Amino acid sequence: MIRSKAAVLRGTGARQPYESSNPISIEEIFIAPPAAGEILVKVRGAGLCHSDLNAINGTSAPVLPLVFGHEGAGEVLEVGSAVRDVAIGDHVVFQFAASCGRCVYCLEGRPQICTTAAAAAAKGELMGGGSRFRDAAGNTLAHYSGVSCFSEYTVVDRGSVVVVDRTFPLDRAALLGCAVMTGVGAILNTARVRAGESVAVIGLGGVGASALLGARLCGAATIIGMDIDETKFERAKALGVTHVFNPKDETCVEAVRDATQGGVHFAFEFAGAVPAMRTALAVVRRGGSVIMAGLPKKGAELGFDPGGFVREEKALRGSFMGSCVPVRDIPRFIRLEQDGKLPIGNLIDRFIGFDGLNEGFDLLERGKVLRQVLVPGMA
CATH class of the missing domain: 3.40.50.720 (NAD(P)-binding Rossmann-like Domain)
Structure with missing residues (x-):
C-alpha cells in the first residue's frame, strides 16, 4: 500500500466560506497497487473546476466519501501487467471521462460517452471494479470521475490517461484534462x-x-x-x-x-x-x-x-468533454499552445498547495478566478 496526502470530500452542502467550514479535509490515505489494466501516477498539477464546486455545494451528488479532483496531469510511476503502451516515467494528462476502448461508443470513435466508464464512475469505482483507496481507519474511499487527482498519488484506468510531450509543463497540462477539452x-x-x-x-x-x-x-x-x-x-x-x-x-x-x-x-x-x-x-x-x-x-x-x-x-x-477524442485532441492542443496559438497559461490565476483548497473554492464560488492549480507538495 502507498501512503498519500489527499483531499477528501465526506459531505456536500457545506456553508460558505469554505475556508471556515472546511468541507475538504486533507488526510493521509492508502492506495493499493494498480491492477492489470491500471496505472499509478504521481500527480504534478490539478485544476480546481466548477464541477468540483458542484459536488461541494450539493448541486451534484457523487458517491461519498471520495478522493477529490478530476482535472490534472502527472508522471507514471507504475503500470499494471496488462498495460503495454504506457511506460514508467511517461507524462500523462487525465481525462475525466475514461474510455474502455471496446463498447459501441468507443468503437464508433466517441470515447467521451463510453458506457463502461460511465457505469464505473457512477459507483465511484474504476472499470476493473472496486476502489483502490482506503482512509486511515481502513474505510473505502470512492474514486471521483475515475481520476481523484487532488492527491499526491492516484491509481487510474489506462483509459483515463493520454501520454503527452515530456517537455510540456505538467502544472499547465492539468487544464487540458477538463477546461480546455470542454x-x-x-x-x-x-x-x-x-x-x-x-x-x-x-x-x-x-x-x-x-x-x-x-x-x-x-x-x-x-x-x-x-x-x-x-x-x-x-x-x-x-x-x-x-x-x-x-x-x-x-x-x-x-x-x-x-x-x-x-x-x-x-x-x-x-x-x-x-x-x-x-x-x-x-x-x-x-x-x-x-x-x-x-x-x-x-x-x-x-x-x-x-x-x-x-x-x-x-x-x-x-x-x-468537448466531443473530444482525447488521444487525438490533447496532443493537438499542446502543439497549438507551443506554437503560440492557444495560450492556455493565460487561464491560470495562481498555484496553491493542499492548505489552499478550501479558500480556493471560495474564490471560485465568488467568480474571482478562472483556474487555480493545486501542486501537491507546494507549501
Whole structure:
C-alpha cells in the first residue's frame, strides 16, 4: 500500500466560506497497487473546476466519501501487467471521462460517452471494479470521475490517461484534462466553427474562457462574451471577445442581434443554468446552432418553442468533454499552445498547495478566478 496526502470530500452542502467550514479535509490515505489494466501516477498539477464546486455545494451528488479532483496531469510511476503502451516515467494528462476502448461508443470513435466508464464512475469505482483507496481507519474511499487527482498519488484506468510531450509543463497540462477539452473542444469539434462566423459564449468561467481561446483560434469574426458577473468582462476582453453583455440586461438579446445581423451562428452555454440556456436559444440566428455544455442541477427542465426551431432551421445539441477524442485532441492542443496559438497559461490565476483548497473554492464560488492549480507538495 502507498501512503498519500489527499483531499477528501465526506459531505456536500457545506456553508460558505469554505475556508471556515472546511468541507475538504486533507488526510493521509492508502492506495493499493494498480491492477492489470491500471496505472499509478504521481500527480504534478490539478485544476480546481466548477464541477468540483458542484459536488461541494450539493448541486451534484457523487458517491461519498471520495478522493477529490478530476482535472490534472502527472508522471507514471507504475503500470499494471496488462498495460503495454504506457511506460514508467511517461507524462500523462487525465481525462475525466475514461474510455474502455471496446463498447459501441468507443468503437464508433466517441470515447467521451463510453458506457463502461460511465457505469464505473457512477459507483465511484474504476472499470476493473472496486476502489483502490482506503482512509486511515481502513474505510473505502470512492474514486471521483475515475481520476481523484487532488492527491499526491492516484491509481487510474489506462483509459483515463493520454501520454503527452515530456517537455510540456505538467502544472499547465492539468487544464487540458477538463477546461480546455470542454471549452476548446466544443468550438472545434462539436460546432466546428469556421473563420468569419459569429459565436456567443454564455458563462465566462474557466471552461467558457477556454472556449473564447478556441473561437479566436478558429478565426471567428464576432466573439460575444456573456455573464451576469460583469467583473469577468475585462478578463474576457483580454482573451479575445469583441463584445460583452450581461444577460440580465433587458436589451441584451436585441443588442446581440444588432451586433451580429440577426443573431450568432453558434451560441455556447457553459453556465449550467436554465436562464443561461434560454439566453442561448434567444441569441442564435436563423439556421444557427445552440451548443449546451454546462451541467445543470439534476431535475432541471428547459422549455422552448419547437416550431420556431423547425421554421428557422435551428439546431440544439449537447457537448460532453468537448466531443473530444482525447488521444487525438490533447496532443493537438499542446502543439497549438507551443506554437503560440492557444495560450492556455493565460487561464491560470495562481498555484496553491493542499492548505489552499478550501479558500480556493471560495474564490471560485465568488467568480474571482478562472483556474487555480493545486501542486501537491507546494507549501
